[in-house]
Amino acid sequence: MTVLITDAEVAARLDAGTAVATIREALVAAYEGRLVAPPRVSAPLGGGRLMVAAGESTGEWYGFSSYDTFGHSEAEQVVALHDAGTGRVRAIAVGEEIGSRRSGALGGVAVDALARPEASTVGVIGAGGQAWTQVWAIAAVRRLREVTVYSRTPAGREKFAARVRAELGIAARAVPSGSEAVRGRDVVVLATTSPTPVISAADLRPGTHLSTVGYKQVGRAEFGTDLLDRADLLVTDSMAQAGAYDPPMLAAVPPYAGRLRPLGAVLAGAVPGRTTADQVTMFCSVGLAGSEVFLLDRLTRESARATGPGAPRREVDQAARSE
Amino acid sequence: MTVLITDAEVAARLDAGTAVATIREALVAAYEGRLVAPPRVSAPLGGGRLMVAAGESTGEWYGFSSYDTFGHSEAEQVVALHDAGTGRVRAIAVGEEIGSRRSGALGGVAVDALARPEASTVGVIGAGGQAWTQVWAIAAVRRLREVTVYSRTPAGREKFAARVRAELGIAARAVPSGSEAVRGRDVVVLATTSPTPVISAADLRPGTHLSTVGYKQVGRAEFGTDLLDRADLLVTDSMAQAGAYDPPMLAAVPPYAGRLRPLGAVLAGAVPGRTTADQVTMFCSVGLAGSEVFLLDRLTRESARATGPGAPRREVDQAARSE
Incomplete structure (x- = not known):
């Protein structure tokens, strides 16, 4: 099942220290060849271009982020995270927080x-x-x-x-x-x-x-x-x-x-x-491809941990049952 | 707010007659220049290529569909629909039903x-x-x-x-x-x-x-x-x-x-x-770009009608209130 992540969730959970640490990992992974990060591609539309930056973390995931050059002030980006083992979409983020925090973190x-x-x-x-x-x-x-x-x-x-x-x-x-x-x-x-x-x-x-x-x-x-x-x-x-x-x-x-x-x-x-x-x-700064997906993967894993076995929520449940 | 549409919803709502009628409109719109449909673009990743077909229905929407050549049997596509006026993402579809019904409908x-x-x-x-x-x-x-x-x-x-x-x-x-x-x-x-x-x-x-x-x-x-x-x-x-x-x-x-x-x-x-x-x-058949987005736009409008003012749901609500 695909998780849809909003700007509000990104803003609440992706602080600057986490973003910088995660993007640092992405940069090292790209240098070492574990993150495949080709240049962006783009398609010409009437009002602007659709831009797509794709990346693959070998054996873990592949995905992309898309944005456009139409110039809308409310324009939203799409970041998609596919599982490398199945091709299924684990998560989609819609908005601009992952992209802008990614750019900041690169700096x-x-x-x-x-x-x-x-x-x-x-x-x-x-x-x-x-x-x-x-x-x-x-x-x-x-x-x-x-x-x-x-x-x-x-x-x-x-x-x-x-x-x-x-x-x-x-x-x-x-x-x-x-x-x-x-x-x-x-x-x-x-x-x-x-x-x-x-x-x-x-x-x-x-x-x-x-x-x-x-x-x-x-x-x-x-x-x-x-x-x-x-x-x-x-x-x-x-x-x-x-x-x-x-x-x-x-x-x-x-x-x-x-x-x-x-x-x-x-x-x-x-x-x-x-x-x-x-x-x-x-x-x-040019925008390392795949780095937005790297952030989305990190956010998604943290969500899984936060609601999975051993997470605080479970302890609350156990406490509730013991009453 | 972005609507996430699953394969189950597409399968339940996009019958062959509707798909063919909608794709017929897309083909005429492309011929008349109202649907901008450039060739697909692709980005080379380690395990395959990410393919992106983008389209713009002038004054109404722009968007894209993505798929890949990794060869996973469960691989899911992403279709994204942006509002042309604001750039915001109205809907995202994840799965393979829109893409496969689109290809069938072209035929x-x-x-x-x-x-x-x-x-x-x-x-x-x-x-x-x-x-x-x-x-x-x-x-x-x-x-x-x-x-x-x-x-x-x-x-x-x-x-x-x-x-x-x-x-x-x-x-x-x-x-x-x-x-x-x-x-x-x-x-x-x-x-x-x-x-x-x-x-x-x-x-x-x-x-x-x-x-x-x-x-x-x-x-x-x-x-x-x-x-x-x-x-x-x-x-x-x-x-x-x-x-x-x-x-x-x-x-x-x-x-x-x-x-x-x-x-x-x-x-x-x-x-x-x-x-x-x-x-x-x-x-x-080569896959007209933007045609998956055309289908997603149609599905999304029908959803809005089905739950909006004047739709059956509202009459039920009024009936409930009158009791």
């Missing part, structure tokens, strides 16, 4: 692996859902002292800062320019819809970790090659996806392609991460 | 449009689920007198014949060869997994309608070009899909490509169908 893993251990300030450009989950996940891996945020509309950035204060309990300020948001920060997040650079390399101080979540293609990127030149280490969550963009991803063409490394390799210890405190590290 | 529409009106005998090669739903749908559009079936294993074909007798109330015989199954029949169905021809043109009598559901590509086809040469009319449910196979579909390469016509055009009256009683017509 959280990157910060945990690459930012300086004492990193405590975050500068964010962008005030949408993607920007939010980045900060949500980073707060689970570093003890943050302050978040600064810039986005084009004052109301949007003020609201974002208020949400950081209220939900994460971290001091946060909205500032009137991108460079002001990121200058002197330990961690910088670009999560915009901008097709042109929103900061320059001169805005980064030595030792910064930078994550880019928005456009990062040739001719359409929220940063310029000056950032790639400045970075001592270029990392992505999926080499396959990084190489599959059209137009190509900036960091996947010469001279940068030869320097791009899989985050999973850093996590597995096969590739060095940050080696000095003043290096600039840069994470190009 | 049923083709038989209804192309077979002689008095066609009453069907010869089937193949005894699997695909063969079954073809006969199930054909029985809804023609008054059938007898079904003959051949498949490689005697037990399989005997079981198939017994099922036709029991569930459709039609005389049915299992026979020991393919040519015996199809010779002299009004309608012939090829629904095998064979990569080589299972009958020859000499087995067909004038006036036959033939539907092919199995492999139909260059170098891998359940029939040879002799059937294409013999056919007076070549029709497919999706020109886009017909042109997207790799290796190419036999009927989509010269000299046949120029003769291949969309079934929707025949239904819409834009292209002639059968014009004489002794013509041989041939339907190359």
Whole structure:
């Protein structure tokens, strides 16, 4: 029987620490070949494209997540989890919480692996859902002292800062320019819809970790090659996806392609991460295929444990019977 | 709120007549451009490929169906229906009933449009689920007198014949060869997994309608070009899909490509169908994208009507209140 999982259930059960730990496992599994994660495929429809990211955890499950580019503000994604032994669908998630928490967690893993251990300030450009989950996940891996945020509309950035204060309990300020948001920060997040650079390399101080979540293609990127030149280490969550963009991803063409490394390799210890405190590290987030299914599998197993033999519910039942 | 629809609900509510009528609408909508139906896309996984067929009914919905080539006998498909206005997921179907009834209904529409009106005998090669739903749908559009079936294993074909007798109330015989199954029949169905021809043109009598559901590509086809040469009319449910196979579909390469016509055009009256009683017509079934979503949309609307204002349930409630 298929379990249908809603956004409310995901929000109630998938905290940032769990999401980051699970996505870390997914990245290592992909690097070691246990998670098969080909580039996304897409089908052209009238109003936009349907995008599908498929993955297989060898011997355990296969599945996919789908989303689209129609641009509806309420658009929901579908994540499907098939049992590898039978092909049956164990669970379906409908909504946007798994996808957005997944994207945040990818950034959280990157910060945990690459930012300086004492990193405590975050500068964010962008005030949408993607920007939010980045900060949500980073707060689970570093003890943050302050978040600064810039986005084009004052109301949007003020609201974002208020949400950081209220939900994460971290001091946060909205500032009137991108460079002001990121200058002197330990961690910088670009999560915009901008097709042109929103900061320059001169805005980064030595030792910064930078994550880019928005456009990062040739001719359409929220940063310029000056950032790639400045970075001592270029990392992505999926080499396959990084190489599959059209137009190509900036960091996947010469001279940068030869320097791009899989985050999973850093996590597995096969590739060095940050080696000095003043290096600039840069994470190009592309959306590892199968990682949403990885999260759904984890949620589904926890549900089974919570209601299965030996779970708290059973003890309650026994207590009820003994009365 | 997303509705999850199971195979049991589809089986209880989607009879052959409804399925054929709905898929007929889908074919006409695709021909007229109201149903956007691009070729399937696929992602390579370790154990097989994930296949996704997406479609959009302009201004009403968009969605997709997914299946895979892992080869599990219990494999389930996912069909997702998004509201075009909001992007939210109105319904998800998990199982195989929508997909298999859809495939049968495509064949049923083709038989209804192309077979002689008095066609009453069907010869089937193949005894699997695909063969079954073809006969199930054909029985809804023609008054059938007898079904003959051949498949490689005697037990399989005997079981198939017994099922036709029991569930459709039609005389049915299992026979020991393919040519015996199809010779002299009004309608012939090829629904095998064979990569080589299972009958020859000499087995067909004038006036036959033939539907092919199995492999139909260059170098891998359940029939040879002799059937294409013999056919007076070549029709497919999706020109886009017909042109997207790799290796190419036999009927989509010269000299046949120029003769291949969309079934929707025949239904819409834009292209002639059968014009004489002794013509041989041939339907190359490829699986119109979006047609499973079309069926799910229909099922979902009927659910809404059945439980909405004015539906029988409400009258019961009023009766209860008046007591």
